[in-house]
C-alpha cells in the first residue's frame with residue numbers, strides 16, 4: 001500500500017476499456033440534476049471515445065432526480081414510492097446524457113439491469129453480447145439498476161457493485177468510480193485532519209476495508225466500504241479500480257493521460273475464467289455445506305471437488321444445480337459452488353464415502369457433492 005506519489009500509481013494510457021460509475025451525490029444539486037457536471041463529464045466521455053476508449057457509464061441519480069421532480073424533500077421508505085421516483089428520475093437522467101452526447105455526434109443507449117438478469121446465464125450472455133455490440137458501434141451505454149422493478153431478492157443494491165459486475169461482464173481494464181471524495185483515506189478525513197490519501201493498494205488488501213467507513217450521505221447508497229467491495233469484485237476480471245473525485249477538473253482525461261488521481265486499487269489475482277466469473281458473481285446462495293478439517297485442508301491452496309465424506313452438516317433448502325456456500329466448522333465461507341444433490345439428498349450423504357452413495361440413495365448423480373469446475377474460492381472474507 002502506498003500513500004505517497006509514484007509512477008506506479010499512474011494509469012497506463014494503453015488501457016482501453018473503461019467502466020465509469022458516477023454516484024448520486026455528484027449528479028444532483030439542490031435544484032435537480034447537476035447539469036454543469038453532466039456537461040463536463042460528457043465532454044470528457046466524447047473525447048475519450050474519440051480517442052479509442054470503449055466506455056460504459058453506470059450512472060446513479062434516478063431516485064434523487066425523481067424525488068426532485070416530484071418535489072419530495074424526504075427520501076421515501078416505501079418501496080413502491082422509491083420505484084416510482086426512480087421511474088420519473090431515470091427519464092431526466094438519460095435525457096441529460098443523451099442531449100450532451102448528441103452535441104458531440106455520439107449515440108447513447110439505456111440499459112436497466114437487475115441482479116436477476118445477471119444471475120440467469122442466458123440473460124447474462126445476452127447482456128454481454130449487447131454491450132459488446134454497442135461498444136463496437138461506438139455508442140455510450142448508460143446503465144442503471146432497474147429500480148422500478150427490483151425487490152431485495154433480485155437487486156444488486158448499489159451501483160458501485162453494479163458497475164463492478166458490468167466491468168466483469170465486458171472484461172474492462174479499468175473501473176473508475178467518481179465520487180464526492182478525493183479517494184480512500186487511511187482514516188476518516190472528516191474526523192481526523194492528519195488522514196492520508198491512499199494512492200495505490202492491492203484491491204484484495206483486507207486492511208482497506210477497516211480503513212473505510214460506511215456511507216452517511218442522504219442520497220448515496222454506498223460508502224467507501226461498498227467501493228472497496230466493488231474493487232474486489234472488479235479484480236476478478238483483472239480490472240483495476242480508481243476511486244476519484246468527480247469534481248476534479250478533467251479527471252477522466254487526466255487519468256487517461258496517465259496522471260495518478262485518487263486511489264488506485266489494482267487487480268493482482270489471476271483473472272477467473274468466464275464461467276467461474278459468472279459463478280463468483282452470483283450474489284444469492286440457497287444453502288451451505290459444512291466441511292470437516294480434512295476437506296478444509298485440501299482447499300487451502302485452491303478449490304478441489306467436495307466429496308460427501310468431507311461434509312459434516314447441511315443447511316438451507318436447495319435443489320440440484322443451485323448455488324451453495326462451502327463453510328468451515330467455524331462458519332467461515334471458503335468457497336461457493338453448484339451442488340450436484342438437493343439438500344435432502346446431501347443430508348443423507350453427509351459423511352458417506354462416494355462408493356456408498358448408491359446404497360444410501362438408490363441412485364448416483366455424481367461421486368462428488370460439488371465438482372471443482374463448478375466451484376470458486378472465496379479468498380478474503382469480502383469476496
Ligand code: GLU
Nearest residue numbers: 060061062063158159221
Ligand atoms: N439506482 C439508484 C439510483 O439511480 C442508485 C443506487 C446507488 O447509487 O448505488 O438512484
